[in-house]
Structures are given as C-alpha cells and as structure tokens.
Amino acid sequence: MEILTLEEYNNQFQEHLEKSEKELYKCNGFDYAVKSKDRFSTGLFYYVELRPGLWLNIIDEYFERDLSLWNHHIEQPCPLTSHFHLSGNLRTITPGIKEIPDDYIEHVGRNYLFYLPKLDEIEQRFTGEYCLEILINISPEWLRSFSKNFEFLPTSLQSFLKDEYPLRFYHTVGEITSVMFAVLRQMLDAPYQGMMKRMYLESKVIELLALQFNQLLYKEQTIHLLVNLKPADIEKIYHARDILIYRVDNPPSLLNLAEMVHLGERKLQQGFKEIFGTSVFGYLHDYRMEQAKIMLSGTKMQVAEVSNAVGYAHLGYFAQAFKKKFGVTPKECQLGKKPLK
Numbered sequence: 651m652e653i654l655t656l657e658e659y660n661n662q663f664q665e666h667l668e669k670s671e672k673e674l675y676k677c678n679g680f681d682y683a684v685k686s687k688d689r690f691s692t693g694l695f696y697y698v699e700l701r702p703g704l705w706l707n708i709i710d711e712y713f714e715r716d717l718s719l720w721n722h723h724i725e726q727p728c729p730l731t732s733h734f735h736l737s738g739n740l741r742t743i744t745p746g747i748k749e750i751p752d753d754y755i756e757h758v759g760r761n762y763l764f765y766l767p768k769l770d771e772i773e774q775r776f777t778g779e780y781c782l783e784i785l786i787n788i789s790p791e792w793l794r795s796f797s798k799n800f801e802f803l804p805t806s807l808q809s810f811l812k813d814e815y816p817l818r819f820y821h822t823v824g825e826i827t828s829v830m831f832a833v834l835r836q837m838l839d840a841p842y843q844g845m846m847k848r849m850y851l852e853s854k855v856i857e858l859l860a861l862q863f864n865q866l867l868y869k870e871q872t873i874h875l876l877v878n879l880k881p882a883d884i885e886k887i888y889h890a891r892d893i894l895i896y897r898v899d900n901p902p903s904l905l906n907l908a909e910m911v912h913l914g915e916r917k918l919q920q921g922f923k924e925i926f927g928t929s930v931f932g933y934l935h936d937y938r939m940e941q942a943k944i945m946l947s948g949t950k951m952q953v954a955e956v957s958n959a960v961g962y963a964h965l966g967y968f969a970q971a972f973k974k975k976f977g978v979t980p981k982e983c984q985l986g987k988k989p990l991k
C-alpha cells in the first residue's frame with residue numbers, strides 16, 4: 651500500500667483537479683464544494699465555515715485504490731473534532747501514544763470525539779470502500795461562547811475548555827442514534843441556499859453536538875455506576891464490543907470472544923448485560939439491524955449487499971429479522987414508504 655504525506659496527497663489532489671473537469675459550485679463566500687476524480691478515489695467534498703471557530707466538512711468518496719495517508723497533527727492550535735461515519739470504515743495507526751490504541755478502526759454507524767494535537771498517524775482506506783462522513787471542527791473559543799459554566803459537560807471537554815494546554819483525548823462516543831441520524835440527513839439534504847443555508851446548517855451542527863456531548867456524558871455516568879465491574883473489566887468488555895463490530899459479518903463464538911479479551915464467558919455476558927442492557931449476541935443483533943437501517947436509508951446499496959455487509963448470508967432471514975425489529979421490510983425502508991417503528 652502506497653504511503654503519502656498529507657502535503658503530498660493534497661498536492662496530487664490539486665494537480666488532478668487542474669487537469670480534470672473539476673466542478674466548484676454553491677460558493678457563497680463561506681462554503682465550497684469540489685467534485686473530483688484522482689488515481690485513488692472519486693468523491694464530492696463540501697466545506698463550510700459556519701462561523702469563526704466552527705467548520706463543517708462532508709466527505710462522499712469512493713476508493714478505487716488502497717491509500718495510506720501520513721497525517722501530522724499540529725501542536726497548537728488544534729481543533730476539537732467530532733466525527734460521524736455514515737458509510738465506510740477508517741483504520742488508523744498511531745504507535746506510542748498512550749491516549750489511544752496503536753492500531754484502531756473507526757466503524758460505520760458510530761461517532762467519535764477527539765482532541766489530538768502534536769502526533770503523527772497513518773490513516774488507511776481500502777479499494778472498493780464507499781465512505782460518507784461528516785466532520786465538525788470546533789475551536790475552544792467558539793465552545794466557550796455558550797457559557798462560562800462547564801460543570802455539566804463530559805470531563806474531557808471541561809479540561810479542553812479550562813486548560814491552556816489540555817491533554818489529548820480520544821472517545822468512541824457510541825452508535826449514531828436514530829435522532830442523530832435524522833439530524834445528519836437534514837444536514838445532507840439542507841433545503842436552503844445562501845445565508846439561510848448557513849444558518850440552517852449551524853443550527854443542525856449545534857443540535858448534533860448537543861446530542862453527542864450528552865451521549866458521552868451519559869456514558870461517563872454509566873461507567874461510574876458500574877459497581878460490580880472493575881475498571882479493567884469494563885475496558886475488556888468495551889474491547890469485546892469493538893471486536894464484534896469489527897467482525898460484524900463473521901463474529902467469533904462467545905468462547906473465542908471471551909478468550910480474545912481475557913475474560914470468562916460468564917463475566918463477559920454479565921458485563922454486557924450491565925453496560926449495554928442486553929446479551930453479547932443480543933447486542934450484535936441490534937447493531938446489525940441499526941447498521942442495516944443506516945445503509946438502506948443513507949446509501950445506494952442494494953438490499954442483498956446490505957444483508958451481506960451485516961453478516962446475513964440468507965436474504966430471507968435478514969428480511970425477516972429486519973421486519974421484526976422495525977415493522978417494515980428492508981425494501982420499504984429503502985424506499986421510505988412506511989415509517990419505522
């Protein structure tokens with residue numbers, strides 16, 4: 651796999667833009683869009699500065715070749731980043747940084763919040779993957795403009811706003827909820843132009859951030875209430891959850907999963923019940939259905955492709971499970987003919 655620095659990639663991207671039939675449109679002085687095809691991917695990239703200290707990026711990209719991108723995060727100023735994966739996964743290799751794993755994957759259907767100044771990382775994309783992502787970059791000054799009282803925010807955000815040199819952090823906040831997904835769709839289908847579009851997008855970004863911050867706060871509070879689990883066990887259970895998500899199309903058995911995270915089967919099952927409110931494979935089933943819903947509603951994938959992507963080899967079993975969960979068939983969900991229960 652070819653490895654490029656971010657500067658090299660941007661230079662190549664610009665060269666291909668100049669040679670190709672590039673399309674720049676909807677430029678209102680605060681936003682622009684680029685439709686481009688280079689030797690790695692074909693994509694649509696939309697950037698908008700909602701106001702000083704708040705930026706929105708929408709990436710809609712199909713990769714035709716593997717790409718490893720060496721990205722250097724500057725020391726200061728470095729924005730807080732909120733990241734939502736509607737389609738596609740991102741593998742990141744960041745060795746030797748204690749706040750994050752050496753090698754991890756950001757998964758479709760999940761949202762992330764991180765502040766990672768002064769580090770190098772390699773981001774990997776793979777041939778045949780379609781990525782639809784929304785990123786929000788936030789300066790501490792913009793966030794502070796809402797209030798001088800930070801006590802109801804998650805702990806890491808309080809530090810980000812209070813400290814002159816805040817510590818790095820990386821959070822897998824959780825799944826994209828149905829409410830979040832509705833807001834994301836509204837952002838992608840913004841009905842206005844010009845000033846009204848900017849106002850509309852800013853209001854939706856603020857709503858989305860409030861939902862994400864609240865989800866992270868709830869996660870923090872839930873962990874503090876888990877009196878029957880040690881912190882090390884909680885970490886292992888979240889690791890097990892991440893393995894299930896990563897291998898959603900071919901998950902390990904309960905015994906193998908327990909061995910992979912160095913927990914007993916009973917402790918693993920009890921931990922899932924306490925943290926997530928369901929069994930290990932109950933969680934996997936719900937995750938598969940939620941991912942299928944997102945793919946059917948937010949991408950152009952065929953029902954059979956979605957079925958395979960979430961681990962169902964038999965289309966009939968998938969359709970039956972989906973209808974039992976949401977009250978509509980996968981095709982009805984895709985066409986939007988009936989509301990989901």
